Amino acid sequence: MEQSDRDDTLAAENRDLRARLSEAEETLRAIRNGEVDALVVAGPGGDQVFTLRGADYAYRVLVEEMSEGALILTAQGVIFYANRRLAQMLKVPLQQVIGASFERWVTAVDQALFRALMNRASPQTHQRMELTLRADDGTGVPCYLSVSSLQLGEVVGSFCLVATDLTEQKRSEAIVAAEKLARLILDQTAEAIVVCDNDARIMRASEVAHTLCGENPLEQPFERVFPLQEANGAPFSLARFRNTGHRRRIETRLERQGAVFYLLVSVGPLVGSQGERLGSVVILTDITQRKAAEEQIEQLAFYDPLTRLPNRRLLRDRLHQAVATCTRTRRQGALLFIDLDDFKTLNDTLGHDIGDLLLQQVAQRLIDSVRMRDTVARLGGDEFVVMLEDLGTQPQEAAAQVQVVGAKVLTALTQPYELAGHHCHSTPSIGATLIGEYPVSVDELLKRADLAMYQAKAAGRNTLRFFDPEMQAALEARTALESELREALREGQFLLWYQAQVDSEGRLTGAEALVRWLHPRRGLVAPARFIPLAEETGLILPLGRWVLETACSQLARWAQRPQTAGLTLAVNVSAREFRHPGFVAQVEAVLEVSGADPHRLKLELTESLLLEDIADTIAKMTALKALGVGFSLDDFGTGYSSLSYLKRLPLDQLKIDQSFVRDVLTDPNDAAIARTIVALAHSLGLAVIAEGVETEGQRAFLLESGCRAFQGYLFGRPGPVEGLWQCC
Numbered sequence: 001m002e003q004s005d006r007d008d009t010l011a012a013e014n015r016d017l018r019a020r021l022s023e024a025e026e027t028l029r030a031i032r033n034g035e036v037d038a039l040v041v042a043g044p045g046g047d048q049v050f051t052l053r054g055a056d057y058a059y060r061v062l063v064e065e066m067s068e069g070a071l072i073l074t075a076q077g078v079i080f081y082a083n084r085r086l087a088q089m090l091k092v093p094l095q096q097v098i099g100a101s102f103e104r105w106v107t108a109v110d111q112a113l114f115r116a117l118m119n120r121a122s123p124q125t126h127q128r129m130e131l132t133l134r135a136d137d138g139t140g141v142p143c144y145l146s147v148s149s150l151q152l153g154e155v156v157g158s159f160c161l162v163a164t165d166l167t168e169q170k171r172s173e174a175i176v177a178a179e180k181l182a183r184l185i186l187d188q189t190a191e192a193i194v195v196c197d198n199d200a201r202i203m204r205a206s207e208v209a210h211t212l213c214g215e216n217p218l219e220q221p222f223e224r225v226f227p228l229q230e231a232n233g234a235p236f237s238l239a240r241f242r243n244t245g246h247r248r249r250i251e252t253r254l255e256r257q258g259a260v261f262y263l264l265v266s267v268g269p270l271v272g273s274q275g276e277r278l279g280s281v282v283i284l285t286d287i288t289q290r291k292a293a294e295e296q297i298e299q300l301a302f303y304d305p306l307t308r309l310p311n312r313r314l315l316r317d318r319l320h321q322a323v324a325t326c327t328r329t330r331r332q333g334a335l336l337f338i339d340l341d342d343f344k345t346l347n348d349t350l351g352h353d354i355g356d357l358l359l360q361q362v363a364q365r366l367i368d369s370v371r372m373r374d375t376v377a378r379l380g381g382d383e384f385v386v387m388l389e390d391l392g393t394q395p396q397e398a399a400a401q402v403q404v405v406g407a408k409v410l411t412a413l414t415q416p417y418e419l420a421g422h423h424c425h426s427t428p429s430i431g432a433t434l435i436g437e438y439p440v441s442v443d444e445l446l447k448r449a450d451l452a453m454y455q456a457k458a459a460g461r462n463t464l465r466f467f468d469p470e471m472q473a474a475l476e477a478r479t480a481l482e483s484e485l486r487e488a489l490r491e492g493q494f495l496l497w498y499q500a501q502v503d504s505e506g507r508l509t510g511a512e513a514l515v516r517w518l519h520p521r522r523g524l525v526a527p528a529r530f531i532p533l534a535e536e537t538g539l540i541l542p543l544g545r546w547v548l549e550t551a552c553s554q555l556a557r558w559a560q561r562p563q564t565a566g567l568t569l570a571v572n573v574s575a576r577e578f579r580h581p582g583f584v585a586q587v588e589a590v591l592e593v594s595g596a597d598p599h600r601l602k603l604e605l606t607e608s609l610l611l612e613d614i615a616d617t618i619a620k621m622t623a624l625k626a627l628g629v630g631f632s633l634d635d636f637g638t639g640y641s642s643l644s645y646l647k648r649l650p651l652d653q654l655k656i657d658q659s660f661v662r663d664v665l666t667d668p669n670d671a672a673i674a675r676t677i678v679a680l681a682h683s684l685g686l687a688v689i690a691e692g693v694e695t696e697g698q699r700a701f702l703l704e705s706g707c708r709a710f711q712g713y714l715f716g717r718p719g720p721v722e723g724l725w726q727c728c
């Protein structure tokens with residue numbers, strides 16, 4: 001480099017230095033005069049800002065105390081002024097804010113927007129936007145930013161920013177929005193939602209809940225607004241779920257204005273933020289339609305659509321259960337297979353519609369012929385099945401019950417039918433089999449009943465046949481005996497025989513009346529052969545009345561002669577007679593008509609009869625006792641005597657059963673029983689009589705034991721009344 005060039009360069013540097021010195025002197029002057037707030041010093045690491053005290057203090061205080069964040073940025077976006085609020089918003093010390101680039105706190109998503117905003121800013125216009133700042137602790141600070149450009153002294157292109165913290169506002173907006181959403185959800189769900197406090201009072205209820213209860217449910221007890229019933233009919237109560245920590249579901253019914261709703265109630269706890277129980281949230285879902293659909297499905301799956309009776313599938317199911325029950329309870333059941341005779345002909349001649357009507361009427365008649373708990377099913381076509389349960393424990397007894405039901409079914413189904421203007425007749429063939437205590441497969445039972453039904457067809461139709469031939473024979477005999485008994489009553493084939501009753505001296509004190517049947521072919525029939533059947537069929541009622549009338553007439557005749565006026569007559573009364581509601585009135589009427597002295601009449605009752613319905617027994621005995629009628633307890637010692645009951649009954653006499661008397665001399669047990677009965681009778685203030693006394697030894701023993709009255713072959717066998725005088 002030439003000397004002249006070097007001189008030029010030095011002169012230029014000298015000028016530059018002088019200019020910068022005068023600039024520095026001017027700055028120092030401005031600083032001294034308080035005209036400068038901050039200094040921006042450009043350096044290799046970017047602009048550096050230095051704030052200076054002494055500027056306009058009042059403005060500074062105002063800006064420092066305002067609730068918005070305020071800042072001034074250089075053209076490069078460096079903060080050379082910020083108030084304390086901004087530092088708080090950004091969660092950073094104020095010293096670190098000054099001199100930092102503002103964009104550091106603008107979230108990445110908002111940065112492009114922010115820059116565009118700065119570009120648009122001018123001294124005349126305020127640019128505004130919402131953006132989110134990211135504070136130093138990582139939290140987002142939603143802000144409303146207002147920007148305007150300004151000229152600060154000689155610093156051109158600076159910006160003044162005011163940042164309003166929207167955090168609180170956003171939070172309240174969020175709460176309001178959440179509240180709105182919750183309400184919308186509550187009101188737009190198909191379920192009725194009810195929120196209750198811990199006392200089951202309703203705090204909130206959805207739109208559907210309002211509609212469902214038809215009133216304003218708020219503040220009301222839940223159970224009053226929703227009087228729900230559980231499946232077992234018990235009233236639903238929220239209290240039951242008070243201690244449940246999880247949601248539970250239960251199906252209920254609600255009756256409202258004559259309509260029935262089925263509701264699925266789901267109850268769950270309402271838990272506060274600290275885990276405390278605030279109440280319950282109840283969701284009620286209307287499942288009425290679903291229920292109806294379920295019922296329809298069940299109807300289709302298990303019921304015959306034409307007659308609405310259980311179909312084969314349901315019958316098999318019930319049969320399974322019945323077999324198990326019979327085995328467990330040892331009570332018999334029965335299966336009746338019913339087929340309509342000539343149904344096909346009716347169907348072919350009158351058409352299927354008429355055939356269907358017949359089947360429907362048959363179904364109804366079958367239902368009417370059996371008890372509620374029995375099952376009537378249709379297997380298809382003209383085949384029906386009746387399943388009877390809870391019959392007697394003995395096969396014979398059960399078979400007799402089946403026959404009664406079978407007869408009822410036969411009578412019901414043979415009545416004329418009115419089928420859409422057609423008068424028709426139909427008869428059934430019935431096959432029956434017992435479901436006994438030994439388990440037999442369902443298929444086997446159906447097969448047996450089916451086979452028996454074919455036997456009924458073969459036997460001329462319109463009849464019932466049992467699968468078991470022995471049973472069939474026994475039933476036939478029984479049926480024959482029943483019709484003969486009826487005839488015997490009509491024809492007066494019964495006789496009343498008398499058996500003497502004597503005192504300790506062997507003197508006649510009276511007699512027991514014992515009925516006999518003088519059968520035209522079989523001769524004299526003992527009561528054991530026909531009394532049980534008479535009881536079962538109810539024929540004991542007319543027969544018993546006849547016995548009572550005959551006995552009372554006899555008493556009235558005896559009353560006319562001094563030698564016989566003091567005699568008593570014991571008359572047996574069966575359970576069925578005694579239980580009849582008109583029994584007391586009947587005895588009273590017979591006594592009145594015959595003119596017999598009630599004090600001479602002794603009714604013999606059995607222990608089992610007395611204890612059957614103790615209240616009824618006491619009432620009837622007391623009423624008869626008031627007329628003067630006496631009571632003897634027959635067969636004493638053979639049942640389960642309950643002394644406490646015995647004391648309450650107005651009895652006059654205990655009768656020692658002949659089974660004890662028979663072996664009284666040979667069996668020490670029987671001897672002890674006989675003695676005890678005598679002692680018991682005495683302690684209860686009752687008379688005692690021994691029946692079945694056949695030997696002098698038996699009489700002597702009983703006499704020695706304190707028994708003073710006797711009856712038995714030793715003194716005379718039962719026979720016509722005249723025989724009484726011969727034996728004693």
Ligand SMILES: Nc1nc2c(ncn2[C@@H]2O[C@@H]3COP(=O)(O)O[C@H]4[C@@H](O)[C@H](n5cnc6c(=O)[nH]c(N)nc65)O[C@@H]4COP(=O)(O)O[C@H]3[C@H]2O)c(=O)[nH]1
Pocket residue numbers: 499513514515526527528531544547572573574604634635658691692693694711712713714718
């Ligand atoms: N081995 C033996 N037997 C004797 C002796 N003395 C009497 N008997 C029999 O013992 C039965 C006594 O009658 P019951 O215990 O009342 O038992 C009666 C009674 O329960 C019932 N019965 C009889 N007549 C009637 C009646 O008119 N109405 C009702 N409801 N039942 C009656 O039939 C049962 C049987 O009557 P019967 O055959 O007449 O049998 C009678 C009688 O003939 C004896 O020394 N040895």
